[in-house]
Amino acid sequence: MSPGVDVKTLVIDGKDVTGRSGQTILEIARENGIDIPTLCHLDGLGDVGACRLCLVEIKGSNKLQPACVTTVFESMEVSTQSDRLLKHRRTILELLFTERNHICSVCVANGNCELQSLGQSQGLTHVRLPYRNPDLHVDASHERFTIDHNRCILCTRCVRVCAEIEGAHVWDVMGRGIDSMIISDLNDPWGESSCTRCGKCVQVCPTGALFDKSKVGEAHPKYPDFLPYLNLMREAK
Amino acid sequence: MSQTITIDPVTRLEGHGKVTIHLDEQGQVSDAHFHVTQVRGFERFAEGRPFYEMPSLMARICGICPVSHLIASAKACEAIMSIRIPHTAAQLRRMLNLAQMVQSHALSFFHLSSPDLLLGLDSDPAQRHIFGVAAARPELGRAGIALRRFGQHIIELLGNKRIHPGWVIPGGVTEPLAAAKRDEILAMIPEAYSNIKIALNWYKQIADSFQAEIEVFANFPSLFMGLINEDESIEFTDGALRIIDAKGAIIEDGITAARFTELIGEAVEPYSYTKFAYYKPLGYPQGSYRVGPLARLNIAQTMGTPLADIELKQFKLIALGPVHSSFHYHHARLIDILYGIEKIEQILTDPLILDKHVRATAGVNRLEGAGQAEAPRGTLMHNYKVDENGLITWANLVIATGQNNNAMNRGVLQAARHYIKDGKFTEGILNRVEAVVRTFDPCLSCSSHAFGQMPLHIALVSPAGEVLDTVTR
Numbered sequence: 001m002s003p004g005v006d007v008k009t010l011v012i013d014g015k016d017v018t019g020r021s022g023q024t025i026l027e028i029a030r031e032n033g034i035d036i037p038t039l040c041h042l043d044g045l046g047d048v049g050a051c052r053l054c055l056v057e058i059k060g061s062n063k064l065q066p067a068c069v070t071t072v073f074e075s076m077e078v079s080t081q082s083d084r085l086l087k088h089r090r091t092i093l094e095l096l097f098t099e100r101n102h103i104c105s106v107c108v109a110n111g112n113c114e115l116q117s118l119g120q121s122q123g124l125t126h127v128r129l130p131y132r133n134p135d136l137h138v139d140a141s142h143e144r145f146t147i148d149h150n151r152c153i154l155c156t157r158c159v160r161v162c163a164e165i166e167g168a169h170v171w172d173v174m175g176r177g178i179d180s181m182i183i184s185d186l187n188d189p190w191g192e193s194s195c196t197r198c199g200k201c202v203q204v205c206p207t208g209a210l211f212d213k214s215k216v217g218e219a220h221p222k223y224p225d226f227l228p229y230l231n232l233m234r235e236a237k
Numbered sequence: 238m239s240q241t242i243t244i245d246p247v248t249r250l251e252g253h254g255k256v257t258i259h260l261d262e263q264g265q266v267s268d269a270h271f272h273v274t275q276v277r278g279f280e281r282f283a284e285g286r287p288f289y290e291m292p293s294l295m296a297r298i299c300g301i302c303p304v305s306h307l308i309a310s311a312k313a314c315e316a317i318m319s320i321r322i323p324h325t326a327a328q329l330r331r332m333l334n335l336a337q338m339v340q341s342h343a344l345s346f347f348h349l350s351s352p353d354l355l356l357g358l359d360s361d362p363a364q365r366h367i368f369g370v371a372a373a374r375p376e377l378g379r380a381g382i383a384l385r386r387f388g389q390h391i392i393e394l395l396g397n398k399r400i401h402p403g404w405v406i407p408g409g410v411t412e413p414l415a416a417a418k419r420d421e422i423l424a425m426i427p428e429a430y431s432n433i434k435i436a437l438n439w440y441k442q443i444a445d446s447f448q449a450e451i452e453v454f455a456n457f458p459s460l461f462m463g464l465i466n467e468d469e470s471i472e473f474t475d476g477a478l479r480i481i482d483a484k485g486a487i488i489e490d491g492i493t494a495a496r497f498t499e500l501i502g503e504a505v506e507p508y509s510y511t512k513f514a515y516y517k518p519l520g521y522p523q524g525s526y527r528v529g530p531l532a533r534l535n536i537a538q539t540m541g542t543p544l545a546d547i548e549l550k551q552f553k554l555i556a557l558g559p560v561h562s563s564f565h566y567h568h569a570r571l572i573d574i575l576y577g578i579e580k581i582e583q584i585l586t587d588p589l590i591l592d593k594h595v596r597a598t599a600g601v602n603r604l605e606g607a608g609q610a611e612a613p614r615g616t617l618m619h620n621y622k623v624d625e626n627g628l629i630t631w632a633n634l635v636i637a638t639g640q641n642n643n644a645m646n647r648g649v650l651q652a653a654r655h656y657i658k659d660g661k662f663t664e665g666i667l668n669r670v671e672a673v674v675r676t677f678d679p680c681l682s683c684s685s686h687a688f689g690q691m692p693l694h695i696a697l698v699s700p701a702g703e704v705l706d707t708v709t710r
């Protein structure tokens with residue numbers, strides 16, 4: 001360890017681990033092979049703590065903290081797998097599934113969807129809340145891509161990748177609370193927006209909300225792994 | 238006192254249906270209806286979806302014939318895109334459609350109808366099912382199960398899934414055929430031939446003993462419609478539609494999907510959620526027609542495959558001109574299966590069948606498109622309208638069961654009038670009324686439900702609502 005680096009020692013799920021000052025709980029957990037589920041977090045993008053799936057317990061605090069934006073401190077004791085947390089994570093997923101229209105069987109992302117995978121890994125066997133079934137539109141005005149708001153979970157990965165990486169900031173969020181919607185430019189059709197057609201938003205979208213028109217009917221895996229490399233290459237310049 | 242007999246649900250059908258038989262004061266049948274009791278709403282909730290999602294969305298209508306919906310839907314989308322799909326893709330789809338026809342017909346003939354044919358229409362209902370058939374004639378039960386597996390396995394090999402394969406897309410198919418899969422299908426063909434031979438030989442032996450049923454099982458003159466190739470041979474996937482009259486004269490020919498709605502209308506009756514299709518120039522109900530195996534064989538001059546052609550010649554001897562009794566749907570279904578096996582074998586010898594070019598691409602080039610294909614139980618037509626971005630603004634599906642609906646209702650009435658006298662009926666008689674519906678193998682535009690173990694509840698109800706008699710099994 002080079003001089004001047006402030007090392008923190010902490011405990012996650014009973015395991016002694018170390019990290020640098022300023023690192024998040026999520027980073028250190030993953031470095032040490034401890035899995036914390038996430039949905040809005042993506043390596044290479046700034047974190048916003050929107051989905052709340054990475055909530056963890058910190059000894060001495062009654063409040064649950066999102067691991068993606070909570071930095072570590074000395075002698076911190078973190079628990080990531082308590083019954084309370086598992087229950088909260090399942091409830092969050094239930095809320096996500098009921099909020100809009102997620103019909104896996106006919107979704108382009110079926111089999112390649114992070115929301116679907118989380119439902120499975122978190123043991124979501126059924127949804128106890130009533131479905132809202134909102135009447136949301138599909139914007140297919142773009143030549144290559146489509147946004148289906150029915151499948152959007154408002155993780156804002158598309159907003160961040162477009163603003164932070166592509167630098168175009170076409171996407172943003174309109175409205176508040178349950179009425180929030182992802183919009184392109186000033187709520188213009190995507191096909192008429194200032195979109196650069198780079199497709200990064202499609203690759204980072206965790207569900208079938210953003211998809212490539214040419215992929216419909218076949219497997220449509222997303223490839224968000226390019227982001228850390230892209231960042232690295234830019235820093236090296 | 239007038240009475241109503243209700244058969245609810247009608248068993249050994251794909252989906253939920255109900256029959257009501259109305260008796261007048263003398264106990265004679267005054268009217269009878271076949272009701273489809275559930276609404277699905279696919280046409281409505283497809284609105285707003287991108288058109289290229291339609292095949293996989295529409296395939297969810299039915300677990301028995303998802304392939305028919307995939308194909309009709311993809312063809313409607315291709316009309317919107319204004320493209321012709323690559324030759325290999327068309328051949329692969331044709332094979333998929335035939336594989337589904339074979340499995341669906343095997344289900345209808347062996348699992349749903351052979352208990353009546355082998356064990357008798359008056360046999361013990363507790364034994365009148367596929368296991369009863371397997372116990373009485375093991376080789377027949379095995380042949381049926383194997384033929385269904387043959388079709389299902391081809392669907393799985395091509396589309397990676399037996400039910401709701403997503404392989405058919407607007408423009409073609411997602412993946413070319415691998416040589417190993419072709420060889421696997423070819424290896425299954427000899428067994429399929431021997432199984433259909435068992436069924437055909439057996440059926441031809443017993444058919445004559447059902448003369449009484451043949452006379453009254455929806456036995457009346459009607460129009461017939463089905464797909465046909467330019468060389469007068471039977472077709473399931475491409476070709477164009479032909480309509481013949483009760484004497485066999487061609488009254489419409491070369492009907493493309495784009496012209497379908499110009500000639501075919503749909504009427505609505507208050508007692509059923511399924512519409513009643515009719516040939517517009519004759520109006521409703523005079524323009525009602527039949528589709529499916531019987532109609533296809535009545536229309537086709539040749540099957541285009543050697544073994545099925547021999548069977549077609551024999552079938553044509555049943556009547557001078559078109560065969561009118563719907564009982565013969567069973568026979569036609571077996572000939573369809575034989576043709577399907579032969580045609581699949583032919584398709585696999587196509588030198589281009591392993592070609593890698595199986596998909597054409599395009600965007601929205603027209604705002605409306607229609608596609609038609611033969612589902613196992615008859616002609617299926619999908620018609621969509623889209624906006625300039627390709628989002629569905631309107632959809633209409635004309636399904637085979639809707640096109641046979643009038644004939645099924647007439648058939649139920651015909652059989653009920655023949656069998657029910659003076660308000661008296663037995664379980665065997667009601668089973669005959671159900672068996673009329675079964676000859677059409679209607680798929681009540683829904684996914685497969687459990688059958689066989691369903692309770693059959695018949696109530697004799699007076700006009701005052703008093704239950705006079707009930708039979709439950």
